[in-house]
Each structure stands twice: as structure tokens, then as C-alpha cells.
Amino acid sequence: MMKRKILTVLVAATLFSGAGIAAAQTAAAGKASDDVVKIGVLSDMSGVYADYGGPGAVTAAKMAIEDFGGKMFGKAIEIVSADHQNKADVAKNVTQQWFDRDKVDATFENLNSAVALAVQGLGKEKNKITVITGAASSRITNEDCSPNTGIHYLMDTIALGNVVGKAIVKDGGDSWFFLTADYAFGHSLEKDTGEVVKAAGGKVLGAVRHPLSTSDFSSFLLQAQASKAKIVGLANAGGDTVNSIKAASEFGLTKNQNLAALLMLITDVHAVGLNTAQGLYLTEGWYWDMNPETRAWAKRYEERMKKKPNSNHAAVYSSVLHYLNAVKAAGTDDTAAVLKKMKETPINDMFAKGGKIREDGRMVHDMYLFQVKKPAESKAPWDYYTLKGTVKGEDAFLPLAQSRCPALKK
């Protein structure tokens, strides 16, 4: 009897960790004619990154379709979306179905680096455009690049490290210790930032790797504290970053050391609260309160989602709109023709000014260094950032000449 009970618990525990069956909310397959332009938005709809992309990304894509006019060549533009649950295999299955059966022409968002690499690989194989916004691994346009189908739109680990790393070392923060999420993205972020720090004359004193979705960071922070590094770089994302910051402030780490969040969006700052997050440096590609254009767009988004958008949502909007404009200009949804147009045309919208998609698929645009405001400085909800510096796209991203993309090697 006892053994039976224990067995049941074990089975259930396994069940729990894999909870939620693939809930692809694929709309009924449209007419199978190729003259319908159909896009897919793949994201984490309910897991740790759901506020980072998720339903907000779908809303942003829908806004782009509406602003475009809703129709292409006289037919309504269709959109499908699905939850990849942060699993590369689920992402691959859904995307394959989209490409093969549902005649989806291009997919967007694709956050989570493991997902992004899987989806981009599939796009390469099927010759379909895949636009990645939320994922940040630099491999997307380097080792695993796909210049004929893949676009990396928002930021990557090299740019994040470049902006924060250089700025902080210049500011005197020349010794670093990393708190790293133990998977591809974290390692890549730690390595890229570490190189920037060293190149700028700083030192990397060490790193500690924590499992993804750790709930308690206190012991890792004690190790960071013991390192006596001036800067503790958080090479993690989402809930892990939030919990690291909370624990750091609780354990008094922020008294003698400074935190640098390498990937943190405004939705995370909102979740931590200004009391805890104040003074933190972070990099984003966009902020809602930069100019009248961004504010107007954010207001429309907020009416639908009841919260402000982050840079990822803005990037999804911009990339979908850019894609639709390119299809229109090319007069076809043929992959090669559309991609050529997308690369030829500079991007000038509320997300980026003079943005350009490079040969390797990297969209190059300005990046911004922000500091989180003190509670007293914040005048309204979501009034969180002070702009500390703008880094030109060509200085933030890896120059094309140094690209490790094999397909570009002549």
C-alpha cells in the first residue's frame, strides 16, 4: 500500500512538471491559396516569460495588421498564435504545422533562445521567414545564422553586454562577478559581457551558475558578496532576475556592490517595484516614454492590455509592419523577394529610426542605457527610467566583419 502511494506521488510529480498540454490556438486553417498573407506569433503564453512576450506580443502584431489596413492584395491578412511553453520541441512541431499545413508565410516573436534556434533552423529548411524579437542569444546571427530566411530584430547578448559592460567599466565598475542562469542563453550572456569587460580594461573575478527558475537566490548572492567584486552582473532573465534583485537588496549586497541586470525589461522593473530596483542599470532597445510617437503607441497598447508595453512588444509591432510593407512593395509573399525588400528598406517607425536589417539577418538599431528611477522621481505608474546614454547601432552590435556566420564566409 505504502509503495503504491509513493509511486502515485512520483507519477503525479512528473505530471506536474510537464503540466499543460500543447495548447496551440491555431485558428481554423484558412483557404489554402497562397495569395493570403498569413503570419504566426509564437511565444510563451503562460510561463515565466509570458509578460515578456506572450499575449502582449499577439496584441502588438494585431495592431500592426490593423495599422497596415488589415488587407493585402484585397484579402484579409490572417494571424495565428500559439504557446510554445518554452520547449524547443513544441515550438518546432507548431511551426512545422504552420508552414506545412496552415500556409503560414512568416513567424514572429519566438522568444527563448532554444526556441528561436529551433524555429530559425526550420525556417531555413522550409525557406520561410522567421523573425526573432524576444530571444537574445548571439548565435542566432552568428554560428547558427540563416541569412536567407532569419531576422534577429530586437537585441542580442553581444549588444546587451556592449552597452552595459562598456558604460559601467568606464564609470569605474572594473571588477565583475556573474550570477548566471545555467543554460545556453545565460552562458552566452556571461561570455559576451565578460569579453567586453576585459576588453575595456576590467576584470572578471568569477561566476556562479544557478538552475533556471530558482526560487531562492540568497546563497548565490552570498558567494557574489564574498567575491568582493564591484559589480555583480545578472546573466539571467525574467523571474530569476527579479528574485536575484530582491535578495540582493535584502542581504545588503547593494550597499557595497552594484548590480547590473544584463537582460531586464520594464515589465520586470514593474514587478520588482522601484523601492527595490532603484539605481539599477539596464539596456533596452526601446522605452515607451521616449517621444510623442512612442507614447501614442503605448497608449493604444495600454487601452487593450491594461499595462504598458515593453521593448519586445514594440519590436513585434515594428517587425510585423515592416514585413507587411515589404510584401506590399514586392507584390508577392515569396520569401526571397520579401526578404530582399526588408533588407533594402530602412526601418523608420515608432520603434526605430534608421534601423537596417543586415546581410546576416541582424537588425541594427540604436540601443539605450537606462537607470531605474528612485520612487520619489517617478511621477506616474510606469514612469521608471532615466535615459543615461544612447549607443549607435553600429557600436552596440557585433560588426559584420567580425561575424561568425558561416554562410557569409566567401
Add this chain to the structure above:
Amino acid sequence: MTEIFGVPTQALMGQLMIGLVNGSFYAMLSLGLAVIFGMLNVVNFAHGAFYMMGAFFSWMLLNYFGVNYWWSLLLAPVGVALVGIVIEKTMLRWLYQLDHLYGLLLTFGIALIIEGIFRDQYGVSGQPYDLPEIFKGAFDLGFMMLPKYRAWVVVACLSVCLATWFVIERTRLGSYLRAGTENPKLAQAFGINVPLMVTLTYAFGVGLAGLAGVLAAPVYQVSPLMGSNIIIVVFAVVVIGGMGSILGAILTGLALGLIEGLTKVFYPEASATVVFVIMAIVLLIRPAGLFGREK
């Protein structure tokens, strides 16, 4: 400075202290599970959801009604317990005669529903809950800075655990409870209201989870996912300690917190796995758990 396997003793002491803090969380959560399992024979998979609910209730009390932390400590667990009573009265009680699997599936479903509702309402990033003013700052222990709040958590958890153990094992009420579990018919013949006992036990068990949630609110992010992050470890604790064993749950909770803390020093990458390795070994050697009795 002296070192043990290349790790300064000072750092080691700090990690052990933190292990104790986490261990007391584990102890309190697994205690609730053990009580429910011991008395009701229900594997309560909704425990993590109740823990999350406790944290959210205290956040709501603060943000919607301006109720402070101390009142939350009392009100939020009561709120959670009330939800527990409704669930026990309307759903769970029909399943006692059936195999454990049914109770497990029901509570698992309830957990997913509760989590889904909160996720829909509040998103996944969670909400901040500030530390109460009195707990800001830290004690300097020489080898580490111990935040005052963490110290309070250890004290609170251990006192609640001991009180629960005392009530169940040493008082008249506890003896009724144990009699009701051992032989419900006979106990009823002696005039004990067994169904009421059962309902109250369930309410108390989930109330403990709610209380742990309130204690966790200021240190962790109040997020719909916080329950499912911790529940698997807590189940492992209960299995290692011996299902239904109250003392086992408390001691194992503390011990595993310490072991996990040590792993974070020597091989941090394994800190999420070590608990399950121990569980596998314990099950191989003592299938009923360290403190469990073979039936």
C-alpha cells in the same frame, strides 16, 4: 582563514544559515501536507496553489484594503482555510473511499485552475510586497549579514511546526483526531464528530500553506508560479520523511534545506537536483521514508 575543501569556513557558515531558512519553509509546507495525508489519506497536490494564494491574499489585503503585514499573518491563512473548507465540503469528501489517485487528480486539477485564474488576473511576473518596516536591516553575525526578516521566518516556522506537533501528538484534540483517522466508525460511536474533524484538519493543513505564503511574500516575488516552483521539492521532502509522519516532515524539511545550501557552495549546478537524488536513495533503502512506518 581556515578552509574546508577549498571553501572558507565563513562562507560555509553563511550557507548553512541560509539552508536553515529555506529548510524552515520546506518544513512548514511539508508539515501541512503530512497532516493532511496522515489524517485524510489525501495527497494534496493543490498545496502549492494554496501557498501561492496565501501570498496573494496578503498582497491583496495590503493593496486593496491597506491591511498591514501582521494582520495578514492572521487573515490570509484564514482566508485560505475557508477556500479549503469549501473545496473539502463540496468536492474532496466524495473521494475518501476511493483510491488515492482520485484525490490526487482532483487536487492537481484544482491547483491548475487556481493557478490559471491568478495568472489570468495578475500575469506571471508577479507583484512586489515590501518588507515591513521593522524587519528592514540585518543582524551582523560576524560570518554573514542575516536579514532580520529571515531570522523571523526561522523563528515563526519552527514555533508553528512545534505547536502543530504538540497539538496532534500531545493533546486531547489531537488524540480525537488520531482516533478518527485510525478507526472512523469506532470514533464516531464514542461521539466524536469525525466529518467535522476531517474538514477542520484539511482547513488547518491548507491554512499552514497559506501562512507559509504570507511569510514568503516579502522575500520572494508574489507570483502565480511560486507554488509550482516549490511544490515538487516539498513533495520530495514528504516522501523522504515518510508520508504522513509529522515529525519526519519537520526534520526532513530542515535537513534538506541544509543539504541544498551546501550543494549551492560545492556544486551550484546540482542544487535543483540534489533533493531528488536523496529521495531516490532513501526510497531504495527505506521505501516507507526515513520516519514512515510500513503498513
